[in-house]
Amino acid sequence: MTTPSASDKPVILINVFTVDPARQQELIDLLTRATGDSVRHAAGFVSARLHRSLDGTKVAMYAQWRSAQDYEAMRRDPAPLPYLQQALAIAKFEPGMYQIVQVFFPDSDS
């Protein structure tokens, strides 16, 4: 969904997984392996944070990439696919590709 002119700018991927709370830890382990073993070595990967929801029903990955092109190239790499396919067998996946609009701090208008 990116336009050609947007594909070379930094992007944020916010991917929210919905899961049975009994399998939240299993999903976390799969995403940790996919990211730690493979995704983080891809060209253009900047950083990522993996989150568990306190109610047990969600896991969220917040990842920064140098560009949409780099992210899409990684998605064509077969190495992380087995982990991601296992993740998608136990979780629903709501992906999103974003740019930052604004950053807020307690006492500045940034």
Add this chain to the structure above:
Amino acid sequence: MTTPSASDKPVILINVFTVDPARQQELIDLLTRATGDSVRHAAGFVSARLHRSLDGTKVAMYAQWRSAQDYEAMRRDPAPLPYLQQALAIAKFEPGMYQIVQVFFPDSDS
């Protein structure tokens, strides 16, 4: 959904709004006003990033709070409610309260 023992630890709020692309900017303006004028002054607010999806259909707020208690106290404050009610009139809202499991970088196991 937080347990008492978890309510005094740092939390991340990842709130994803789904919106008609024609109203994405209007939603961004409402959330910018709610956060800039009011939410960021609440006790325990650490920082927040507002994001627009490249496909126009989503807006995501990623916010760090000192504790779930602080976030819940802010939710009881009436000041940002008019903006949030306008936002919810034009968007669907999927909230989530999280803790960070792990952070990934390109060449470390962090």
